[in-house]
Amino acid sequence: MNITIPARSIPVKETVQVLVVGGGPAGIGAAVSASRMGFDTMLLEKRGFLGGNVTASYVETCNYFMKGTGFGPQGIAGEIEADYDRAYPSDDVRPGAPHRFHSECLKVYLDDLLKREKVKLKLHSFVNEALVSDGLIKGVVIQTKKGPQAIQADIVIDCTGDGDVAFAAGVPFEQGRERDGLCQPGTVSLRLAGADTAFLMKDGDGLRELSRRFNEEYRAGKTGLPCYRQDLPFGRLTQAGVVSYVNYACSYRLDPTDPDDLTRGEQECRHFILDIWRYMKDNYPGMEKTEIASMSPEIGFRDSRRIKGEYRLTVEDTEGRKHFEDCIAEYPRFYDMLTPDPMMLKAGDGELSGGGYRGHIYEPIVDQRYIEVPYRCLLPVNVDNLLVAGRCISADHVAESGVRAISLCTMTGQAAGTAAGLSLRGGCSPKKISTGELRAILKAGGFRLSETGA
Ligand SMILES: Cc1cc2nc3c(=O)[nH]c(=O)nc-3n(C[C@H](O)[C@H](O)[C@H](O)COP(=O)(O)OP(=O)(O)OC[C@H]3O[C@@H](n4cnc5c(N)ncnc54)[C@H](O)[C@@H]3O)c2cc1C
Structure with a gap:
């Protein structure tokens, strides 16, 4: 049964140039980079604090899988780790992890970071409606104790982990395992x-x-x-x-x-x-x-909606180390997917060749193998001025189990925020920006990006 809600007018609370929704690893990367490009940027977060799963699920050992591999976090993710360590020296007595945050201190650190970076922040701002017309997103609606309020923007970046904004804007998506739609627990x-x-x-x-x-x-x-x-x-x-x-x-x-x-x-x-x-x-x-x-204050997820983008990254791409001219992130190749079938655990670990259908996949980083993430995975189909970053980008289920890595989410966020800036600067759609210029800015900001994308 459906009911029809009568049309009503709601206040436009603010208008900004770049609007980032979701204050997890991806949203932090997106908001900081868009603001650094010189644009009026706002971040909306449904919870009372920033950090996404790192603070809300206590995932403080973000890059455990990089230990001893020679890889480290790049760009804003790397800056944050180094700067955080200076501000909040570790009280951890365990040896061996590449880095561990204290998630309560990280909340404060991220508040201060956004202030320093001149990002406007609204906490307690749950977004579940998008204002879309003629293939463009004009803003979003936040649900507040005062009722719904609209925030208008020239470009919106969905960093909700669940692809909530893209979903509200009518972008098609996949969820969970290809066969049956089941997600990780x-x-x-x-x-x-x-x-x-x-x-x-x-x-x-x-x-x-x-x-x-x-x-x-x-x-x-x-x-x-x-x-x-x-x-x-x-x-x-x-x-x-x-x-x-x-x-x-x-x-x-x-x-x-x-x-x-x-x-x-x-x-x-x-x-x-x-x-x-x-x-x-x-x-x-x-x-x-x-x-x-x-x-932890709320149940946390490792995967959810994955939006349909201009390109869908597949496990064949990541295994074949496919090169992309529009590559915006090179990241160590690993997969970590908790099986969606609990009973499979009794049968032991799955293998990558099982494609997520035979138990838990864990493939550590070996040698210097890395994957490439093309910019087009951040560009949802159908809506021109919307970008997506973090774990909900366009990828298949197994590829997502590598893409979901926290520092890679910050990197895709940084790429999306930078792209939003280039789009505003050039007066063109994010789909039309120069990916060469985007790559050059990211590289100058600390990303490892091979010259030819190869
Ligand atoms: C228990 C657990 C252990 C994990 N372990 C690791 C690990 O060891 N290493 C690793 O790399 N990864 C790990 N992950 C995965 C990792 O935490 C995520 O992939 C990563 O945090 C994704 O970043 P994100 O910014 O895309 O999304 P999230 O971290 O989910 O952040 C999304 C943010 O958006 C906000 N939001 C959501 N919807 C809305 C909305 N509608 N309106 C406004 N705000 C909204 C959320 O409150 C949140 O702050 C783990 C995940 C879990 C749950």
């Missing part, structure tokens, strides 16, 4: 207090050892826990006994855009968190006295 993360840091660290990294042990116990069918999660990754461990991130609770077969599925996922994950906490207390020395400090 959603996760609510756990933060613990009261770990025995001295004990855990007395013979090296005791948390790493617990992760290894849990995986062994899971595979041997010994845990007796209802959650189908074979891994137990941890974040920072501090002298104060805080384990900042336990990435365990996984709820499967959820549509990340459906409120009923989200409700089920949040509730299921909370129980899984209690289960794993009790399991650790009962079985793992050093964890006996832990308390739950917090559960």
